[in-house]
Amino acid sequence: MIITGATGYIGARLTYLAMMRGHDVVMASRQQPAFPDTSWLHFDLASNEVIVLPAGTDVVVHLAADMAASNLLDEVGEVAAAQRLIKSADKAGARFIFVSSQTARADAPTAYGRIKWRIEQDVLSAGGCVIRPGQVYGGELRGLYGTLVKVVQKLPLLPAFMPAPRVQPIHVDDLAEGLLRIAERSEVKSGVYSLATSVPISFSMFLGEIAKSRLRCRRVFVPVPVVVINLFVALIGAVWRTRLGLDRLPSLFDLPAMATASDLGHLGLTLRPLPAGLHPSGDDRRRRLLREGQALLVYILKEQPGSAVLRRYVRALEGLRGGREFGLSGIFLSCPILLSLLGKASWSDAAAGEEFFWRLDAATMLAEASPAGAGRFLGLGRRHGLLSSMLSMTNALAGEAFWRLTRVFVSPMLRLDMTQSKVSS
Amino acid sequence: MSPDFDVIVVGSGPAGVSAAFPLVEAGLRVLMVDGGKQPGVLPPEEDFVSARTHDADQWKWMVGEGFHALKMRDAVSPKLRVPSQAYAFDDFARDNQINGERFIAVGSLAKGGLSNAWGCGVAQLSASELAELPFLASEMMASYAKVSHRIGISGRADDDMADYFGLDEFAHAPIPMDKLHTRLFHRYTKRRIKLHAHDFKLGRSRVAALSADISDRRACDLSGNCLWGCSRGSLYSAVHDLPALRKHANFKELSGFVVDGLTRDCGGWAVTGQTASDGERRSLTADKVVLAAGTLATTRFVLKALGRRHPAPLLSSPSAAFLLWLPSFLGAQRVPAFGLGQLSFTLCLSDGINAFGSTFSTTGILISEFARHIPMSRRYGIDLLRGLLSSCVVGNLFLPGQLTKAEVKLREDGSLVVSGRYGDSVAPLMDEARWKLRKAYWAMGALLLPGSFTVGRPGGDIHYAGTLPMRESPAPGETSPRGEVEGLDGVFVVDGACLPTLSAKSHTLTIMANADRIGRRLSMELSQTKK
Numbered sequence: 001m002i003i004t005g006a007t008g009y010i011g012a013r014l015t016y017l018a019m020m021r022g023h024d025v026v027m028a029s030r031q032q033p034a035f036p037d038t039s040w041l042h043f044d045l046a047s048n049e050v051i052v053l054p055a056g057t058d059v060v061v062h063l064a065a066d067m068a069a070s071n072l073l074d075e076v077g078e079v080a081a082a083q084r085l086i087k088s089a090d091k092a093g094a095r096f097i098f099v100s101s102q103t104a105r106a107d108a109p110t111a112y113g114r115i116k117w118r119i120e121q122d123v124l125s126a127g128g129c130v131i132r133p134g135q136v137y138g139g140e141l142r143g144l145y146g147t148l149v150k151v152v153q154k155l156p157l158l159p160a161f162m163p164a165p166r167v168q169p170i171h172v173d174d175l176a177e178g179l180l181r182i183a184e185r186s187e188v189k190s191g192v193y194s195l196a197t198s199v200p201i202s203f204s205m206f207l208g209e210i211a212k213s214r215l216r217c218r219r220v221f222v223p224v225p226v227v228v229i230n231l232f233v234a235l236i237g238a239v240w241r242t243r244l245g246l247d248r249l250p251s252l253f254d255l256p257a258m259a260t261a262s263d264l265g266h267l268g269l270t271l272r273p274l275p276a277g278l279h280p281s282g283d284d285r286r287r288r289l290l291r292e293g294q295a296l297l298v299y300i301l302k303e304q305p306g307s308a309v310l311r312r313y314v315r316a317l318e319g320l321r322g323g324r325e326f327g328l329s330g331i332f333l334s335c336p337i338l339l340s341l342l343g344k345a346s347w348s349d350a351a352a353g354e355e356f357f358w359r360l361d362a363a364t365m366l367a368e369a370s371p372a373g374a375g376r377f378l379g380l381g382r383r384h385g386l387l388s389s390m391l392s393m394t395n396a397l398a399g400e401a402f403w404r405l406t407r408v409f410v411s412p413m414l415r416l417d418m419t420q421s422k423v424s425s
Numbered sequence: 426m427s428p429d430f431d432v433i434v435v436g437s438g439p440a441g442v443s444a445a446f447p448l449v450e451a452g453l454r455v456l457m458v459d460g461g462k463q464p465g466v467l468p469p470e471e472d473f474v475s476a477r478t479h480d481a482d483q484w485k486w487m488v489g490e491g492f493h494a495l496k497m498r499d500a501v502s503p504k505l506r507v508p509s510q511a512y513a514f515d516d517f518a519r520d521n522q523i524n525g526e527r528f529i530a531v532g533s534l535a536k537g538g539l540s541n542a543w544g545c546g547v548a549q550l551s552a553s554e555l556a557e558l559p560f561l562a563s564e565m566m567a568s569y570a571k572v573s574h575r576i577g578i579s580g581r582a583d584d585d586m587a588d589y590f591g592l593d594e595f596a597h598a599p600i601p602m603d604k605l606h607t608r609l610f611h612r613y614t615k616r617r618i619k620l621h622a623h624d625f626k627l628g629r630s631r632v633a634a635l636s637a638d639i640s641d642r643r644a645c646d647l648s649g650n651c652l653w654g655c656s657r658g659s660l661y662s663a664v665h666d667l668p669a670l671r672k673h674a675n676f677k678e679l680s681g682f683v684v685d686g687l688t689r690d691c692g693g694w695a696v697t698g699q700t701a702s703d704g705e706r707r708s709l710t711a712d713k714v715v716l717a718a719g720t721l722a723t724t725r726f727v728l729k730a731l732g733r734r735h736p737a738p739l740l741s742s743p744s745a746a747f748l749l750w751l752p753s754f755l756g757a758q759r760v761p762a763f764g765l766g767q768l769s770f771t772l773c774l775s776d777g778i779n780a781f782g783s784t785f786s787t788t789g790i791l792i793s794e795f796a797r798h799i800p801m802s803r804r805y806g807i808d809l810l811r812g813l814l815s816s817c818v819v820g821n822l823f824l825p826g827q828l829t830k831a832e833v834k835l836r837e838d839g840s841l842v843v844s845g846r847y848g849d850s851v852a853p854l855m856d857e858a859r860w861k862l863r864k865a866y867w868a869m870g871a872l873l874l875p876g877s878f879t880v881g882r883p884g885g886d887i888h889y890a891g892t893l894p895m896r897e898s899p900a901p902g903e904t905s906p907r908g909e910v911e912g913l914d915g916v917f918v919v920d921g922a923c924l925p926t927l928s929a930k931s932h933t934l935t936i937m938a939n940a941d942r943i944g945r946r947l948s949m950e951l952s953q954t955k956k
Contacts, residue, residue, distance in 0.1 A: 299804055312484060316492045340802040360803055362495045364793045369487035374477035377792040378759050379811050381478055386756035389812040396808035400801050 001183060002057055002094070004028040004043050004085065005064030009143035010099065010136060014061065014176040021180065026054060029064070045081040053092040059183045060089040061097045062123075065116075075115050082119040086126045096128030097182055102168070102196070102255055104132060109250040120192070127190045129182055132258060133175050134168030134196020135206065138277045144248075145172075152210050152219060160204040160221035161229070165252050167203050168196035168260065171277035174269065181267045188267075194258040197271055203252065206274075213278035226253050288325040289314045291333050296363035299336035301376050309370050316362055326359055340403035341410060428693040428710035430456045430677070431951055434717055435684050435696065435726070438538020440920040441717035442666040443572055443937040444944035448715075449676045451948035456709060457670070460520070460534025461680030461701065464541075466490075466509040468654025472647070472761040473789050486653055487791065501529050501885040503794050504542050509654040513541040520683045521722045522840035528831060529884030530843040532719045536680060537664035539719065539887070545632040545660050545765050546783065546931030547578055549591035549938075557926050559897040559906040560942075568938035568945070570595060576661040576937070579636035579645075585617065586628025586769055589781075589930070597636045599629045600645045603762035603786050605751050605818050610768060612869040624773035625865040630766030630783050633661035633934075641665075649789045651764025660765070682707065684722075685839075687714060687730040687916060694915055713915045713947060717940060720889035720921040724833050725841040727893055727910050727918065733902055736834040739843065740826030740891035740927035741884055743851045745858070747820050748795075748877035749784065749866050754816035762786040771929075772822075772865075774857050776850075781929035782822035787814045798879075817874075822858055824851065826890060826927025829883055833892055845883050855880050888932055893918050894925035908943040919943050 001018055005011040006027035015038075018025050027033055028043035028051075043051060045064055053060070062085055065078070082098070089096045100120050103113035120130045137145040152158065170178075178195045182188050204221050211219040230253070233246050264271070276284040293313035297305035305313075317323060332338050339360075347353030367373045374380040382388070432448050434441050437459040448455050469476040469486055476483055488494040489508030497506045505514060517532040518524065533539045549569050555562040573595035581596035590596075602610065613620060613627045620627070634651075635644045642658035642665060651660060658665060670676045681701035688695045693712040700707055716723040724737060766783030774780055792814065796806045831845020855878075863873040896903045899911040908917040919940035921932065 300807065302804070308481070309484075312488075316495055319492055320495055337804070340804055343802070358498065361498055361793070361797055362492075364796060364803060364807075365488055365494055365791070366484065368791055368793050369484035371478060371481060371483070374483075377807060377811060378474075378477060378788075379815070380474060380759060384756060384758045384815070389756035389815070392808050392812035396801070396805040396812070399808070400805040403802055403805075 002026045002028050002041065002053060002060045002089075004060070004062050007031075007033050008063060009140070009145070010133075010172055010175060010179075011063045013139060013172050014063070014179055017173070017176045017180055018183075021184075026057075043085075045078050048080075051084055051088045053088050053094060055092075057089070057092045057094040059095045059097060060085065061099070061179060061183060063099045075111055075118075078115050079118050079122070083122055086122055086128065089128075090126060095183070095186065096123055096126060097179065098123040098128060098130050099179065100130050100132050100192075102132050102134055102194075102258060103251040105256070109254050110248055112248065113251055124190060124192070129188060129190060130192045131179060131182065132192060132194045132196075134170045134194075134258065134260070136172050136175055137169050137206075137210075137274075138171040138173065138282060148207065149210055149214060152207055153215055153217075156220065157222050158204070158207050158211075158219045159224040161253070162223050162225045164202040164204060165226075165255055166200035166257065167206050167252075167255065168198070168200045168258055169206060169274055169277075170196045171272050171282070173282055174271045174277075178264075178267055178269050181269065193263045193267075194260045195263060195267075195269070196258055196260050197274070198259070198261040198264065200257055201274075209274050209278060213275040213284070214280070229253075285323055285325070286314060289317055289323065292325050292328055292359070293317075293363065295328060295333045295336040295339070296360060297367055299339045300360075300364055300367045301372060303372070303376075305367065306370065306372060309366055309372070312366050313363055316366065317359070320362075321359075326355060340399070341407050343407065346407075346411070428691045428712055430454045430709070430711040432456070432713045432715055432947070433458065433694070433696050433709060433711040434715045435459075435723075436538060436717035436719065436920070437536050437663060437667065437678075438533065438717060438719060438920070439540045439663045439933055439937045440719075440940040441538070441715075442663045442670065443940035444715050444717055444917075444919045444947075445670055445676070446575075446666075447941060447944040447948045448951075449670055449673045451952050452675055453948060453951055454675050454677075456677045456679060456711065458679045458682040458684060458696065458698070458709070459536055459538075460517075460683055462512040462515055462533075462535040464509060464512050464654070466511070466654075468509045468656050469648075469650055470656055473649035473653070473764075474759055474761045476650075501882055502887075503652065503790060505531070507542070507653060510542040513537075513539065517722075521718075521725065522838075523721050523725060524840060524842050525884060526842055526844040527883070528843050528845045529882055529887070530721055531884075531887050532721050534683065536667070537662045540661065540663045540933070543933065544783075544931075545634050546769075547573070547576075547592060547631055547633050547934040548589065548930040548932075550928070550930075550935055551589075551591065554926065554928055559895055559925075564942050565935075565938055568941040569934065572934065572937045572941055575666065576633050577635045577637075577639045577642065578631060578633055580629045580631035582629040584628035585621075585626040586631075586771070589626070589628070589771055590631040590769075592631050592934075596631055600632075600634060600636045600763045600767075601647065602629075602767045603760070604757065605754055605786070605816070606767040606784065608751065608753070609784070609818070609866075609869050609871060616868050620865055620868060623861060623865055623868075625770060625861065626772075627768055627770045630769040632765055634763070634765060635659045641668075645763060647761055647763055649761030649764055649786070652789045679709070684718065684726065687726055687913070713917065713951070715917045715919055715944070715947070716922075717920045720892060721833065721841065721843060723918055723920050723922045724892040725835065727913065727916070727922075728833075728835040728841070728902075729839060730916065731902065731910070731912055734835055735902060736832040737892040737902055739829075739831040739833050739845060739889060740924075741829040741831050741845070742823040742826045742886040742888045742927060742929060743828050743847050743855070743883070744824075744881040744886040745822045745855055746877075746879050746881065747822070747859070747862065748874045749818050749820060749871040750813065750874050751816050751818070751871045753870060755812075757815045759788055759815050762788055764789040767818075770865075772858055772861055774824075774854050774861070778825060778828075778850075778854060779929055780822050780824055780854075780858050781931075782820055784818045784820040787817050787819055790819065800876075818871075820862075822862070823886060823888070823929040824854060824858075825929050826888065828854070831883065843884065847880075847883055851880075888921075888927060890921035890924040890927040890932060890936075893922045895923045896925065907946050908939075917943055917947060 104116035431453040494506040645659040684698040
């Protein structure tokens with residue numbers, strides 16, 4: 001498998017994934033990458049040299065792009081480079097996969113979009129596959145995603161464009177998986193494949209989610225009419241446009257919505273939810289387990305658990321329960337005392353009840369096996385004596401009575417709630 | 426070709442070492458093989474209360490780095506959840522191909538066997554119980570004395586249980602009781618005549634735990650770590666007997682060898698199996714084989730060698746646990762205390778059935794063990810238990826083994842199935858025991874907490890016996906009075922499998938004495954034929 005642009009944002013993830021699957025990958029780039037044990041092929045968009053592919057090449061994934069291409073000369077060069085590559089692939093009998101853009105259109109407002117469209121036509125007429133990814137995000141802070149995270153990090157106020165442009169995010173690893181599936185399956189037909197979440201979200205919501213899930217901060221959005229931006233961009237001229245990095249803004253305002261569901265279904269690709277993908281580890285499984293552990297441990301210990309105990313809970317669940325969260329609904333996570341409402345009879349599904357009590361027992365044992373637990377469970381290091389024992393027991397009985405009574409009133413709602421949480425988990 | 430050894434002893438638990446001593450001392454070439462599992466988690470060094478207060482790493486011995494306690498969440502006894510004792514039970518059922526069907530089947534592949542994790546309860550059979558055995562009681566008396574001196578017994582007291590245990594001539598002074606037990610015993614002494622009329626007798630527990638140093642083993646210092654592993658060696662384990670055996674040049678050991686079969690070879694027997702370290706199959710030969718692998722494993726070897734598919738009856742004591750509350754101690758401070766039986770009782774029930782039980786301090790037991798079972802939401806359950814448990818003691822109760830209707834059966838594939846249930850008489854006897862105990866302890870100022878009396882699952886006692894019983898004239902699948910298997914001359918059974926009866930009282934010491942008796946007989950015979 002030849003991958004051009006293999007050191008880029010998407011290319012690096014695709015190369016890694018392909019190698020993990022046992023493919024023989026040749027990285028094609030301008031400079032030899034510093035990865036050990038990888039094959040390398042010199043490939044430069046700007047050079048005119050003929051590209052000779054190694055014998056036995058099955059597939060070429062063309063990712064390389066000149067991100068700065070803004071004039072006609074570059075346009076011609078990039079298209080020509082792609083054409084040479086298509087010819088070489090054809091000669092070697094290899095399939096050709098081209099990673100295009102959501103902005104690709106004959107009349108795209110940016111050169112970028114127009115170049116992509118022209119290459120697409122060549123690829124399709126040569127029987128290759130074209131992939132149009134949506135808004136790629138996640139993983140390392142590179143590419144447009146890296147820029148956006150940095151912008152959100154720096155600016156306390158963010159623009160909320162009016163009317164709101166809509167984007168369709170896709171995690172970089174999900175995209176790499178999709179590309180690899182197309183590369184691996186020779187029966188995938190020539191055509192355009194759109195890979196992105198099927199329901200578009202507003203661009204400000206995307207930035208807001210970056211702030212919340214990636215940077216853990218809050219940002220205020222200021223409405224900015226698109227007309228004003230367009231006017232400004234037109235006024236400042238090409239040089240300043242490039243300098244301020246506003247070249248690609250017009251294509252954002254002009255993004256066509258993509259219908260992706262059938263392509264995703266065709267490839268059997270399930271995309272991770274945006275908040276999960278924005279987590280630096282690529283998913284927020286661990287964070288959700290931590291929240292679950294936090295809720296159970298606070299409920300048991302009546303105080304914040306130490307971080308060591310909390311991490312132990314997560315490790316135990318990863319080791320013994322496949323690391324899956326239980327799916328307690330938010331109300332229990334934010335208000336753990338409400339867990340008192342959950343009795344053996346609260347579960348419409350016996351297996352869910354079993355699992356809940358397994359986790360409660362695990363949290364109980366882990367909470368007890370700590371100095372804080374010795375205080376809470378045995379009363380070590382606390383006041384002891386007839387009075388404190390009576391107090392603790394009276395408190396226990398009163399609390400139990402109160403919650404049992406409450407349970408009677410809320411139990412119809414509770415059952416409903418449990419069914420919902422099961423579905424979400 | 427002559428065999429490699431005079432005798433191969435299979436198993437290094439209490440039965441194996443007790444049979445090995447007389448054989449080794451007679452100069453015979455003895456090989457002891459065992460599963461060889463060794464402890465991987467160290468027990469706490471400090472006393473329980475200090476360790477719980479200060480040790481940030483307490484989870485390592487309480488739950489285990491591999492989360493052993495959570496993996497064993499549904500195991501029948503807290504003991505099975507203790508990380509430092511995990512090795513004592515590990516892989517037994519799998520490697521020995523033993524499956525329980527609605528029956529708890531536990532055994533050990535550890536060096537020292539189940540004695541690594543036992544309750545240290547010891548007792549001697551009474552004259553009438555001994556009379557049911559197919560040999561002279563005097564043979565056993567000599568063996569009881571020898572074994573008791575070797576392992577170290579404490580609890581000697583001039584009390585109402587002295588005759589029941591019958592061990593005071595060998596026993597050391599008792600290990601001090603905690604305040605709760607002291608009060609219970611004081612109340613009992615005042616009301617004992619009335620309590621005798623209620624068929625209840627109470628006295629100090631006789632236990633194989635040291636109240637005085639014996640060689641390297643040090644006396645109990647009340648650290649309260651009994652359940653978690655005693656770093657002083659106060660609690661007897663068969664491992665403590667191995668150094669004395671190793672001093673003899675004619676004693677050899679093969680560890681990590683899981684036996685799977687016996688075949689006739691060289692005019693004697695070949696013991697075949699697999700070595701865990703290199704996975705290599707080995708075959709070792711000897712004139713005689715002494716089986717001490719624990720009742721279940723031993724039974725499987727014998728049934729396999731006999732090719733016997735008939736089910737064999739299994740004795741196993743029905744058990745129960747309960748919680749006693751001493752209101753006058755409400756608010757008592759938690760202090761470390763001896764974690765095994767402090768006081769023991771007998772209770773006469775209908776039809777002449779005798780129950781036996783002991784009571785324990787709650788301090789060394791995790792509150793989680795209780796919290797899981799009380800019908801309250803967890804948060805308030807913990808609150809209640811924190812206030813309540815320091816004024817409580819826990820108790821257990823055993824009934825005679827014949828009340829469980831259980832059997833073991835060899836399957837086509839060579840695995841052993843253990844199945845059974847309590848007999849119909851158990852439920853009413855347990856009910857009777859519950860109200861009799863409630864009355865008796867009420868008279869001593871303690872309340873048997875409602876709902877706390879819980880009958881254990883069949884097999885949960887881990888007192889298994891009687892599958893290959895010794896008989897005057899043994900039928901196939903039984904053993905002779907010297908433990909020799911009918912149909913397998915030269916193969917001897919010395920563990921619980923050959924006991925024809927299992928009373929409610931602790932049977933380990935009887936197994937050991939019987940193993941010593943068989944070992945002595947065998948060594949005499951072998952020495953004579955050698956001459």
